[in-house]
Amino acid sequence: MSSTEPTSGGPDASVPGDRVTPADRLAAPEVAEVLALARTAGDADGADPLDEHVLLRLRDPEAPAVHLTARGADGTLTGYAHLDTTAPTEGVGVELVVHPAYRRRGTGRALARGVLAATPGPLRAWAHGDHPSAAALAVDLGFTRARVLWQLRRPLTGAVPAPALPEGVELRAFRPGEDDEAWLAVNNAAFAQHPEQGRWTLDDLRVRFAEPWFDPAGFLLATDSATGRLLGFHWTKVHERQGSARIGEVYVLGVDPSAHRGGLGRALTAAGLAHLRDRRGLDRVMLYVDESNTGAVALYERLGFARWSAHVNYQRG
Template identity: 55%
Template sequence: MTVRAVERLSASETDQVLALAAAAERADHVYPLSEDVVLRVRGSSGRHLLAHEADGSLSGYAFVEDGAGELFVGPGARRRGHGSALLEAAGEGPLRFWAHGDEPGAKAFAVRNGFERVRVLWQMRRSLEAPLPDAPLPPGVTIRHFRPGSDEQAWLGVNSRAFADHPEQGRWTLDDLRLREDEPWFDPAGFLLAVDIEDTLLGFHWTKVHPATGDDPALGETYVLGVDPGGHRRGLGVALEVEGLRFLAAEGLTTAMLYVDEDNEAAVALYRRLGFEIHKADVMYQRS
């Protein structure tokens, strides 16, 4: 087995990584890569680590950038040192890795290699067939759709302020936003903006629709919900969430999902009040 590092994957390598990830999902019932890493696999530069068997077939993959990344090994190559080889290739020093699904095997691997559990990201779900509470918009606030080519800079400003303390979301750039605008799932009609009478952006609710896969029904996601702390209107966050869920229900979806950090007590409390419950967890492990 050998590990090779490349800055950008070829079309063939991209197909191999995504095929191996799909095989891991079938075996583990959880997809091993986040959306952000999938976007990197499809065409962005970065540090891609590829583990190959002697016959040249792909057996494992890792992506590492700025001391953080994701790593997985294909179902047929586990317990043979492939994960440790990828970790060694990632380099020494501080490193953080996401483990999707909070699996015992990932925990054992992390502990064995000197990592500790430092962050938990919950996926929460609720039925869209259950009633939604009344949550009126604050006075003077209206909802309109995102306008591609016009609203990017205003949205980036609100997003960076709303998520100033978030390790990923608050660092989004125009390239990050446009990458998602180019995705097949992007729908400006489901990207709801709360504005005042002067069309100043106050907050947003961005939705995403996941097609049905395997045993999972089609899912409507609260992709990002944010309110500008500088122009905060009482109750705007709840009102935006309800507006977004109503949009997803009107699209014919029956289940909604979202991601939230376990320790974000205010957000967790809001989502629980709206009927969301924990469905699964992703865990970040860190080596100091």
């Protein structure tokens, strides 16, 4: 969910004449409209309304999903909802956004009711930025707050801790096509309890190789110097957005369970920060971490990160 409109009138309040239409596929011009709407909403709200997973699926015409579009009488796209139907028994994933110029008129509620009509089973909806209006809409529609994902940030203009690798560990760049399966095994072991990151497939990995931001030099692997076995990794990302300052991201950082408690996570974090500052010329960095992962939150705070924003997952059914 993105910021929508006031909650007065309850979930059955009257809505405008926007037409909400479901579809299993969107044509290329429709996808372009949705992406433009999402960029506009993100600029207005300070938080992108659709996460990377949804953006990748939007660009893949074969990805199974239900798309709900809201249009005004003149055909203008006023809102969009994406339903990820790949795991319906665990809950259909929902992300919803309303164009800033068409808020406060019931469009978000019309889309939300379309979501409920299309998915009678469990639902999981993200509210990026934790806007009060999205929280109120969630309560009105019977959703409960289930998870909180923090975005943390820190500057790179000051001191960055030196990457002190444990003895017998080497650092090198990821090699696409050679390291894919070894990385996937470590990633899924490191995030075995994580509802999204621990379920990646080779397709999930390789589709990102084609993204314009992908840079294998910033995908750092820690290996056993004697055997070459992969022990951990720090995959960095650089966000380049027209009209906004560039910012780095600790995209994914993981350590094989067998290599825990040796300081490798801290060393990999420091190595990635140094790469983003020294090789990419960035002056700030962000990351996402579950509020419940207190160990990771504590590590990042010791490394100079502070809370910037929150993203909330709501569930229903």
